[in-house]
Amino acid sequence: xxxxxxxxxxxxxxxxxxxxxxxxxxxxxxxxxxxxxxxxxxxxxxxxxxxxxxxxxxxxxxxxxxxxxxxxxxxxxxxxxxxxxxxxxxxxxxxxxxxxxxxxxxxxxxxxxxxxxxxxxxxxxxxxxxxxxxxxxxxxxxxxxxxxxxxxxxxxxxxxxxxxxxxxxxxxxxxxxxxxxxxxxxxxxxxxxxxxxxxxxxxxxxxxxxxxxxxxxxxxxxxxxxxxxxxxxxxxxxxxxxxxxxxxxxxxxxxxxxxxxxxxxxxxxxxxxxxxxxxxxxxxxxxx
Amino acid sequence: xxxxxxxxxxxxxxxxxxxxxxxxxxxxxxxxxxxxxxxxxxxxxxxxxxxxxxxxxxxxxxxxxxxxxxxxxxxxxxxxxxxxxxxxxxxxxxxxxxxxxxxxxxxxxxxxxxxxxxxxxxxxxxxxxxxxxxxxxxxxxxxxxxxxxxxxxxxxxxxxxxxxxxxxxxxxxxxxxxxxxxxxxxxxxxxxxxxxxxxxxxxxxxxxxxxxxxxxxxxxxxxxxxxxxxxxxxxxxxxxxxxxxxxxxxxxxxxxxxxxxxxxxxxxxxxxxxxxxxxxxxxxxxxxxxxxxxxxxxxxxxxxxxxxxxxxxxxxxxxxxx
Numbered sequence: 001x002x003x004x005x006x007x008x009x010x011x012x013x014x015x016x017x018x019x020x021x022x023x024x025x026x027x028x029x030x031x032x033x034x035x036x037x038x039x040x041x042x043x044x045x046x047x048x049x050x051x052x053x054x055x056x057x058x059x060x061x062x063x064x065x066x067x068x069x070x071x072x073x074x075x076x077x078x079x080x081x082x083x084x085x086x087x088x089x090x091x092x093x094x095x096x097x098x099x100x101x102x103x104x105x106x107x108x109x110x111x112x113x114x115x116x117x118x119x120x121x122x123x124x125x126x127x128x129x130x131x132x133x134x135x136x137x138x139x140x141x142x143x144x145x146x147x148x149x150x151x152x153x154x155x156x157x158x159x160x161x162x163x164x165x166x167x168x169x170x171x172x173x174x175x176x177x178x179x180x181x182x183x184x185x186x187x188x189x190x191x192x193x194x195x196x197x198x199x200x201x202x203x204x205x206x207x208x209x210x211x212x213x214x215x216x217x218x219x220x221x222x223x224x225x226x227x228x229x230x231x232x233x234x235x236x237x238x239x240x241x242x243x244x245x246x247x248x249x250x251x252x253x254x255x256x257x258x259x260x261x262x263x264x265x266x267x268x269x270x271x272x273x274x275x276x277x278x279x280x281x282x283x284x285x286x287x288x
Numbered sequence: 289x290x291x292x293x294x295x296x297x298x299x300x301x302x303x304x305x306x307x308x309x310x311x312x313x314x315x316x317x318x319x320x321x322x323x324x325x326x327x328x329x330x331x332x333x334x335x336x337x338x339x340x341x342x343x344x345x346x347x348x349x350x351x352x353x354x355x356x357x358x359x360x361x362x363x364x365x366x367x368x369x370x371x372x373x374x375x376x377x378x379x380x381x382x383x384x385x386x387x388x389x390x391x392x393x394x395x396x397x398x399x400x401x402x403x404x405x406x407x408x409x410x411x412x413x414x415x416x417x418x419x420x421x422x423x424x425x426x427x428x429x430x431x432x433x434x435x436x437x438x439x440x441x442x443x444x445x446x447x448x449x450x451x452x453x454x455x456x457x458x459x460x461x462x463x464x465x466x467x468x469x470x471x472x473x474x475x476x477x478x479x480x481x482x483x484x485x486x487x488x489x490x491x492x493x494x495x496x497x498x499x500x501x502x503x504x505x506x507x508x509x510x511x512x513x514x515x516x517x518x519x520x521x522x523x524x525x526x527x528x529x530x531x532x533x534x535x536x537x538x539x540x541x542x543x544x545x546x547x548x549x550x551x552x553x554x555x556x557x558x559x560x561x562x563x564x565x566x567x568x569x570x571x572x573x574x575x576x577x578x579x580x581x582x583x584x585x586x587x588x589x590x591x592x593x594x595x596x597x598x599x600x601x602x603x604x605x606x607x608x609x610x
Contacts, residue, residue: 178366180362180366181366181368183339183360184360184362184366185368185379185383187337187338187339187357187358187359187360188359188379188380188383188427188428188431189357189380189383189384189431190379190383191383194383198368198371198379199368199370202370203369203370
């Protein structure tokens with residue numbers, strides 16, 4: 001009876017979830033096998049997957065997406081944690097002034113993309129400053145940071161956008177950490193470094209894990225920044241999905257759906273593996 | 289003098305939290321600084337621990353504070369929540385890069401002494417307040433501090449645990465001969481365990497002396513009042529009381545603690561009981577004669593409201609200022 005009541009009370013939330021997300025996932029999955037494709041029929045239900053796995057462009061695109069998302073997220077986590085820790089250590093009166101770091105949070109991703117173009121393109125602000133300071137002889141000498149195979153522009157833009165998010169998350173959990181614990185550790189002979197790695201880090205680790213998952217999944221499946229900044233080859237996987245969905249023949253839509261299904265499946269496996277690994281790691285850290 | 293505190297002062301804005309405090313502690317002594325909340329006790333302790341900087345004054349010590357610093361055990365113990373009890377206690381030793389086998393030996397010694405052996409693999413959140421306090425003490429003691437500083441050691445304990453803890457602190461303090469300074473507002477426990485007591489009121493150390501002197505010869509009526517209810521008895525009432533020692537020759541009032549008065553049905557029963565309050569460990573009586581009212585703490589609950597009794601003064605306190 002109690003369980004029925006709980007389910008009934010959750011229905012307003014569950015119904016849209018089941019209808020929109022569950023339904024969407026179902027249709028995506030089915031269409032990736034060429035089913036429910038209206039007037040199109042496919043002899044081989046796995047044709048989309050076969051085509052994808054035989055396409056080096058897709059595989060390179062997947063690796064590139066993974067590389068960009070992992071690099072950007074890891075760097076954001078490190079920088080964001082460090083900055084949040086430094087702000088937390090400041091005397092209380094400076095904390096409200098440090099709110100400036102939240103500005104990138106309110107900027108839309110596409111806005112950050114345009115800022116990146118304005119700042120780091122060959123004719124951008126940094127290039128102009130370098131030219132005015134006689135650091136380069138012409139705009140052509142300015143290093144090419146946009147649309148590179150290394151994805152530097154994408155990674156920088158994601159770091160700019162994600163670091164404040166990490167800071168917000170870490171600062172929130174740190175505000176529950178008693179600073180006198182650091183004092184106590186200091187009296188017992190611990191260095192600042194030891195206090196951070198043995199006391200602060202294990203305390204914030206659960207939040208770092210959650211933040212890592214959120215940011216990784218978001219940048220792995222993000223579209224707007226790769227659309228503005230990404231290189232056309234191999235390009236982020238989301239750009240490939242967009243092309244297949246909107247710009248190619250309707251008959252090729254199962255390929256877009258197969259990519260979406262793979263991205264979703266990968267994300268699920270990633271979350272599961274990461275959580276499993278991180279919980280084991282947390283136990284190990286506790287043993288240190 | 290093992291530790292000398294000279295003229296220490298600390299202000300936050302216009303508030304003088306610690307105001308020209310001076311006292312000295314001998315090696316192996318247990319000193320309690322008592323005072324109400326907000327009297328500046330914890331700030332003084334933080335200054336002694338090096339966590340706060342004094343605006344003026346000096347701290348001198350014969351101890352090797354570089355190698356064996358003073359360690360402050362906070363009121364809420366502040367155990368490291370992500371570490372087991374073993375690791376909490378081993379923390380200071382690991383910071384000193386002591387060999388693993390030696391660490392294990394020392395920690396086990398501490399676990400045994402502080403009766404925590406079966407809690408070794410537990411996390412702080414799984415322990416009671418009393419057990420957490422013992423872990424905090426063990427964690428501090430394992431690194432052989434030169435001075436142990438205790439911030440409100442009884443604040444988070446149940447009433448019945450306080451006296452037991454005071455005895456335990458005294459016991460291990462004697463065992464390890466560790467010079468200890470404790471700040472508390474629990475009078476009874478402080479008196480039980482201390483060699484010397486300091487009374488701190490509004491940032492000033494009003495009196496610093498041995499336990500009995502502070503209790504029986506307070507330096508001011510303010511100090512006397514802080515240590516317990518004091519009856520001020522005017523000289524014209526002396527004839528209506530049984531005084532065990534003669535009153536002051538100069539005709540001034542005497543100060544008598546509520547527990548130093550005794551009610552009786554013998555002799556001239558002139559005092560009327562106006563109020564009887566059951567206070568658990570004792571009975572509080574309010575008695576009066578004409579315009580003089582007295583408060584009496586007694587273990588005897590036989591007397592009733594409205595009854596006439598005689599009052600005996602067992603001992604009066606000699607306030608130095610008066």
